[in-house]
Amino acid sequence: MKNTNSLLNDAWAALSKNKAALISATTMAAMVLMVLFGPIFSPYTIDETDWYKISAAPSLLDGHIFGTDDLGRDLFVRTMYGGRISLMVGLVATMVSVMIGVTYGAVAGFMGGRIDSLMMRFVDVLYAMPFLFFVILLMVFFGRSIFLIFVAIGAVNWLDIARIVRGQTLNIKGKEFVDAAKTGGVSTIKIIMKHVVPNLLGVVVVYVALTVPQVILVESFLSFLGLGVQEPMTSWGALVNQGARQMESSPWMLLFPALFLATTLFCFNFIGDGLRDALDPKDRTRGND
Amino acid sequence: MTDLLLTKKLNVKFRSRGEIIHAVNDLSFKLSDDEILGIVGESGSGKSQTVLSIMGLLETNGSATGSCVFTNKELINLPSGELNKIRGNEIAMIFQDPMSSLNPYITVGKQMSGVLKRHTKMNNKEIKERCIDMLDSVGISKPQERFDGYSFELSGGMRQRVMIASALLTNPKLLIADEPTTALDVTVQEKILDLILDVKERFKMSVIMITHDLGVVARTCDQVLVMKNGKLQESGNVEAIFYSPQADYTKELLEKSKEINLDEQQKYSETQDANIKNSLVKSTKAKVNFVLPKKALFSTENILTAVNEISMETLEGEVLGVVGESGSGKSTLAKTILGLQKLSSGQVEVFGQRLTEINKKELKEIRKKMQVVFQDPFSSLNPRMTVFEILKEPLDSFFPSMTKESAQKDIEDGLMEVGLKPEYLGRYPHELSGGQCQRVAIARALMPKPQLLICDEAVSALDASIRGEIIDLLLRIKAEKKLTMIFIAHDLAVVRKICDRVIVMQSGKIVEQGPTEKVFFEPEKEYTANLLSAVPTPDPKMEREKHTKRVQAK
Numbered sequence: 001m002k003n004t005n006s007l008l009n010d011a012w013a014a015l016s017k018n019k020a021a022l023i024s025a026t027t028m029a030a031m032v033l034m035v036l037f038g039p040i041f042s043p044y045t046i047d048e049t050d051w052y053k054i055s056a057a058p059s060l061l062d063g064h065i066f067g068t069d070d071l072g073r074d075l076f077v078r079t080m081y082g083g084r085i086s087l088m089v090g091l092v093a094t095m096v097s098v099m100i101g102v103t104y105g106a107v108a109g110f111m112g113g114r115i116d117s118l119m120m121r122f123v124d125v126l127y128a129m130p131f132l133f134f135v136i137l138l139m140v141f142f143g144r145s146i147f148l149i150f151v152a153i154g155a156v157n158w159l160d161i162a163r164i165v166r167g168q169t170l171n172i173k174g175k176e177f178v179d180a181a182k183t184g185g186v187s188t189i190k191i192i193m194k195h196v197v198p199n200l201l202g203v204v205v206v207y208v209a210l211t212v213p214q215v216i217l218v219e220s221f222l223s224f225l226g227l228g229v230q231e232p233m234t235s236w237g238a239l240v241n242q243g244a245r246q247m248e249s250s251p252w253m254l255l256f257p258a259l260f261l262a263t264t265l266f267c268f269n270f271i272g273d274g275l276r277d278a279l280d281p282k283d284r285t286r287g288n289d
Numbered sequence: 290m291t292d293l294l295l296t297k298k299l300n301v302k303f304r305s306r307g308e309i310i311h312a313v314n315d316l317s318f319k320l321s322d323d324e325i326l327g328i329v330g331e332s333g334s335g336k337s338q339t340v341l342s343i344m345g346l347l348e349t350n351g352s353a354t355g356s357c358v359f360t361n362k363e364l365i366n367l368p369s370g371e372l373n374k375i376r377g378n379e380i381a382m383i384f385q386d387p388m389s390s391l392n393p394y395i396t397v398g399k400q401m402s403g404v405l406k407r408h409t410k411m412n413n414k415e416i417k418e419r420c421i422d423m424l425d426s427v428g429i430s431k432p433q434e435r436f437d438g439y440s441f442e443l444s445g446g447m448r449q450r451v452m453i454a455s456a457l458l459t460n461p462k463l464l465i466a467d468e469p470t471t472a473l474d475v476t477v478q479e480k481i482l483d484l485i486l487d488v489k490e491r492f493k494m495s496v497i498m499i500t501h502d503l504g505v506v507a508r509t510c511d512q513v514l515v516m517k518n519g520k521l522q523e524s525g526n527v528e529a530i531f532y533s534p535q536a537d538y539t540k541e542l543l544e545k546s547k548e549i550n551l552d553e554q555q556k557y558s559e560t561q562d563a564n565i566k567n568s569l570v571k572s573t574k575a576k577v578n579f580v581l582p583k584k585a586l587f588s589t590e591n592i593l594t595a596v597n598e599i600s601m602e603t604l605e606g607e608v609l610g611v612v613g614e615s616g617s618g619k620s621t622l623a624k625t626i627l628g629l630q631k632l633s634s635g636q637v638e639v640f641g642q643r644l645t646e647i648n649k650k651e652l653k654e655i656r657k658k659m660q661v662v663f664q665d666p667f668s669s670l671n672p673r674m675t676v677f678e679i680l681k682e683p684l685d686s687f688f689p690s691m692t693k694e695s696a697q698k699d700i701e702d703g704l705m706e707v708g709l710k711p712e713y714l715g716r717y718p719h720e721l722s723g724g725q726c727q728r729v730a731i732a733r734a735l736m737p738k739p740q741l742l743i744c745d746e747a748v749s750a751l752d753a754s755i756r757g758e759i760i761d762l763l764l765r766i767k768a769e770k771k772l773t774m775i776f777i778a779h780d781l782a783v784v785r786k787i788c789d790r791v792i793v794m795q796s797g798k799i800v801e802q803g804p805t806e807k808v809f810f811e812p813e814k815e816y817t818a819n820l821l822s823a824v825p826t827p828d829p830k831m832e833r834e835k836h837t838k839r840v841q842a843k
Binding site: 195 | 659665733
């Protein structure tokens with residue numbers, strides 16, 4: 001029955017008409033598959049040194065299709081493994097921070113008054129904590145692991161989104177449809193989930209599209225300081241970092257990881273734009289021009 | 290008299306989604322020196338687009354053809370460099386919403402000076418003097434302070450005065466006022482209209498007044514153009530239009546706007562037959578305080594009393610009107626009754642239960658019997674929900690055990706009841722017109738089959754003809770369902786048409802209450818009388834008399 005079109009169904013129909021978003025989504029899907037299954041087709045492993053091919057240029061003959069790095073390791077395999085880490089950090093950390101941030105911000109904004117003040121002061125306290133200090137502390141106590149990177153990045157990122165969402169919620173709370181829902185006997189939790197959160201989606205989606213790339217970069221920064229992923233594991237950020245140092249002698253070391261990183265960032269931006277338009281019923285009709 | 294503005298066959302077109310929309314069709318008119326021309330019509334009639342095309346302010350997808358000669362210069366399709374020498378210098382414009390036409394980030398003085406810097410060679414000191422003079426002459430007290438102040442420190446009426454002052458800075462020959470008083474209260478509107486008449490005399494200019502309110506036209510204009518759907522319906526001088534209208538549309542408009550005419554009082558019963566009727570809402574000394582944010586850390590708390598010891602009663606089956614200017618606390622009163630706003634002191638009883646003494650569950654039971662329709666239909670419907678979802682929500686929460694089939698049937702019936710077809714169920718609010726949205730909001734309010742309906746300015750945001758339809762709808766539903774209604778409005782015509790009893794509020798207090806006809810014809814308090822006389826009536830002679838009286842009184 002056509003009447004029961006839900007927001008998500010309609011959004012999907014609109015998204016599938018947006019070419020830029022579709023191409024980006026397909027590219028992303030292809031990249032995820034490549035990252036997951038690519039290494040199987042390569043004769044090399046991530047930490048194996050090819051002593052005869054140190055800093056070798058890309059070549060199809062010997063199977064080093066992206067070349068090798070200064071330690072003779074196959075760059076294709078390393079880029080794929082790095083992609084696993086980078087994408088995982090980007091997606092998982094962002095999802096975690098979005099879930100915490102949206103709920104926290106929406107509740108604080110909607111409840112208002114003292115609860116809002118308390119919740120937001122807590123956010124302020126966490127803001128005051130120096131990020132690096134926090135990460136180092138975690139590493140000292142719990143030892144190094146990828147899981148900790150998720151925790152560290154997630155713990156910092158949700159603060160931003162909580163703030164943004166709270167501001168938007170305050171705005172939405174003043175709208176008359178919220179009052180109308182209250183007189184319609186709708187419970188507070190349902191009002192937040194059905195009336196407030198859907199109207200926040202536009203802002204949140206744009207924020208997510210910006211956060212995923214940012215988180216990937218933060219991870220590379222941590223790796224650079226030796227706090228992130230440790231050798232022989234790697235990430236796109238770490239690879240770009242190493243590549244940048246060798247870019248005059250062996251530019252492929254920079255080129256390939258950077259290409260993957262940049263493509264990902266582009267794709268996320270287009271997907272984000274597409275999602276925002278698709279989720280807003282007003283933009284949707286405009287998009288049908 | 291010479292022609293200041295001569296427009297011939299003006300056409301304005303918009304391209305939108307591959308379609309061409311004709312906003313203005315073959316419009317010809319002229320404006321003489323020292324004359325006020327009124328352009329009347331409902332929204333979408335092309336009245337604003339007419340002047341925007343003259344000013345070269347059309348949106349980028351719009352184009353104008355035809356001719357419009359202003360003091361021997363052709364304005365249509367003049368390059369913007371040339372146009373800028375005229376705009377703001379010889380033709381000035383004021384807009385509907387003074388809130389958004391003044392920039393809150395820069396001082397009033399700076400905004401005013403901009404015009405003079407652009408068009409004259411005055412130095413800063415002269416500019417400042419001229420601005421302050423001008424603020425003074427539009428009746429702003431302490432102009433020196435206001436010059437350095439910001440626009441948000443001013444009230445709506447004061448802002449419109451500032452707009453007029455900055456429009457007058459360059460001694461324009463033509464002032465275009467686009468709905469200058471629509472966003473203002475009636476008493477403020479009266480003052481602003483008087484000011485426009487006054488400065489027109491003093492500065493010897495012509496005025497184009499765009500409005501949907503025939504009363505405003507009767508009060509101010511010499512010549513009138515009546516427009517509908519981009520076409521001219523009728524033009525002529527104000528007396529001809531009002532006393533011997535030719536076009537059907539003009540007659541219709543006049544008919545609709547005469548509802549408030551105070552010449553024929555209808556019978557009313559002084560004593561309500563209160564013997565059997567029980568009261569649904571009863572407030573005793575209800576008070577609502579808002580604590581304003583502190584200005585400094587140790588300053589004392591500022592308290593705003595929005596509702597100040599209000600005692601009132603709503604009887605079963607009646608329509609109770611609550612009138613007052615903005616800020617009089619009428620909406621806060623409604624929110625208090627609905628349980629959306631906490632009482633600071635006093636009592637409100639709804640359906641015999643005290644709002645301060647009930648728990649959530651009881652409140653929900655009460656809300657089932659009491660529903661609300663808000664002012665702005667676009668903000669009262671969640672933009673991300675379809676009409677179906679909007680109507681289903683109250684059913685879900687009040688009747689959780691209802692089956693899918695009977696809910697579907699109820700929703701379709703509810704929609705039919707407010708005059709919409711079931712095909713609208715899958716639409717989103719932005720795909721509906723304002724009137725349709727308001728119908729959906731009414732349908733939503735009726736879903737739980739309430740006994741009491743509170744309409745908070747439910748028709749204020751709508752066009753005159755749609756307003757009439759919605760009022761008729763409300764009256765019909767009221768009669769069919771034996772509803773009791775509390776009708777909050779600032780529009781006195783509407784109140785007179787549908788209310789049995791009226792409460793007049795001013796700054797949180799009740800000024801006067803009684804049967805509608807009594808309050809309208811024999812007001813006891815001066816405030817009520819002023820409120821009533823400030824409403825412009827569509828009768829030019831009467832308005833002129835009132836105007837001369839006011840001028841003499843000064």
